[in-house]
Amino acid sequence: MSQLFLEQLLNGVQLGMFLFLVSAGLTLVFGFMNIINLAHGSLFMIGAYAMALIGGVTGSFLLALVLSLPVVACAAWVIEVVIIRRLHERDHLDQVLATFALILFINEGTTMLFGRVPLFMDVPASLSGTVTLPGGVTYPLYRVAIIGAGLAVALALWLIIARTRVGMQIRAGTTNRETVEQLGVNIDRLNTLIFVVGAMFAGLAGALAGPLTSVEVGMGENLLILCFVCVVIGGIGSVRGAMLGAITVGVVDTMGRAFVPDILGRFLDPATASGISAGLSSMSIYLLMVVVLVFRPTGLFPVARSV
C-alpha cells in the first residue's frame, strides 16, 4: 500500500511538473502583459507535434527535443507579433475571444496537416528503464527525468526573475508597467521575450509529454484548463504560486483518481462507489479551487499590482 502510495505521489508530482511548465508561461504573460491567453495550450500541442514529427524523421529523441523548442518559439513569436500585441489595451473579453478564435484556427490547421489520428512516440532507449528509489520503490526513469527537468526549469526561472536585471524589470513591470516604460525599458521587446519564453516552457512540456500520451488535436486545451486552476489557486502573476498550484493540482488529481474509489468502496456498494468516485475524482481539483477561492479570492500568493 505504501509503495503504491509513493508511486502515485510521484505520478502526481510528475503531472504537476507538466502543469507548472505550462502555468509558468500563462501566469507570467498575465502578470506582466495583463493578457489572458487561451491559446497557450496550443503551444503545448505544437511542442508535442514538433517533437513527434521530428523524432519520427530523425529517430533521435535529443535532436527532436532540441529542434522542437525553436519551432515553438517561432510560432509564439508570430502569434505575439500578429495578434497578442494588439490585445494589450483591450479588455479581457476581447483577449478571451481572440485567443479562442486562435485555438479554432490552430486546431483546425493541425487537423488539416496531420489528420485526426493521434501520433505516438516511444520513450528513448536511454531513458526507458526504471530506477529504484530509497524505500525500494521502482519508478520509470523517464518520469524521474521529467520531474528533474521541471525542477531545473523552476530553479532557472527563479534565478532569472530574482537575480538578473531582466528579472528585475519583469518584477517591476508586473507591479507597474507605465513607470517601467517611463524609465526607458523597451516594454515591447520585453513583452515579446516573456511571451516567447513562456511559450517555450509550454512547448517543452508538450515535447516531453509526447512519449507518455497520444499526440492529438485538443491535447492542449484539456491541460490548459487544469493550468487555469493551478494559476488561480496560486495567485495570477506569481510563478511561486504557479509552482505550488501545479504540484497541488497534480497530486490531488492523481491521488483522487487512485484512491477515492477504494475509500468510497469501504462505505458504499461497489457499483455506487465506482459511479460516484469517477465523478468525484475528476471534479476534485475544481472543488479544491473553489475552497481556495472562498477563503482567498485572489489565490494563495496574490501579486501586488498598482494599476
Add this chain to the structure above:
Amino acid sequence: MRDTHHLPFLLGCLAALLLLPFVLQATGSSYLISTATRLVVFAIAAVSLDLLIGYTGLVSFGHAAFLGVGAYTVGILSFHAYEDTTLIGLPGTLSGLVAIPLALALSALAALIVGALSLRTRGVYFIMITLSFGQMLFFLFVSLEQYGGDDGMMMFEGRNRLPLLDLNDRISFYYFCLAWFVLFFWFCTWLVRSKFGRTLAAIKQNQDRLSSIGINAYWAKLQVFVIAGVGAGLAGALSANHTEFVSPALTHWTRSGDLMIVVILGGMGTLVGPVLGTFLFLLLEEFLPLILRGLGLGLLSEHWRFVFGPILILVVLYAKTGLYGLIFPRRG
C-alpha cells in the same frame, strides 16, 4: 435601451419568424424548420449570456453548464419514465408541465451556487472560475454512467407531453420554442430598462461606486447571474426536447466559447445583437463550407473553422459593435 428605437425592426423580425414555417413549406425546404428551431433555442441562451457579458460586464465562460442542467433535467426525467424506475424515490415523467419548470428551477439553483461562489472574485479570476465550474459540471455529466456517461442518452419516449399541443409535430414545436423565446426576450427588454437594469449598467462601469451610494453590487450581480442561468437552462430544456438527445457535449467548454462568439458577432450590450449573432453563426456553420467549396477550396470546406477563426479575430479586433453595429450605426 437603444433597442427601444427599433420597434418596427423587431416587429418585422417577429413576423418573419412567425411566417417562417409557411414560407419553408411553400418552398419545399421544410427540413430547415429544424434549423430555425435551433436558431430560436440557441438565441435564448445567447441573449441570457449577453445579460452578463454585455449588460453587467461579467465575462462568464461557463454558461453552457446551465444548458446542461436544463437538458439533463428533461433527459433524466424522461429516462426514468421510459425505464419506469425512480430517482431518490421519485418517478420520472414526460410531462412538460413538470419537466420544464423543474429544469428552470434546477438551473436557477445551480446558477445560485455557482454565482454565489464565483462572484466573490473579479476580472480574470471570474473568467477562470466560471470556466472551471463549467468543466466541473461537464465531468459530473460524463460520470453519470447510468445516463450514458460520455456518450449521452437518447430520449426514447420522444419529446415532453403537453395538453393541447403535440410537441412531436415539428411545426408545433417550433412555435412552442418561439413562444418561449419571445417571452424571454420581452422579459429581458423589461429587465434592462428597469431600475435593476440601470444598476447593472452601473456595475459594468464601476462597481465600487455603487457601494458608496448604498447599492449592494454583489447581490445585484447574483440576481442577474441566476436570471441568465435560468435562460440558459430553458434553452437546454428546449434543446433536449428538440434533439431528443442529451450528452455532456452540450456543456463542453467550447460550447461556452461558441455562445460568447455569438454574442460578440451580433453585438454585445444589446438584446437584438445576440439574436442576430446566433443567426449569423448558424448561417456560417451551414453555408461557409458550401461557399468555400464553391470557391474551389474543397479542403477548407470540411475545415471551415480554419477560415472562421481569423474572421472572428478580425471582428474582435476591428468590428466590436458586431452585426448590430452594421445594421444600426450610431449617429455621432
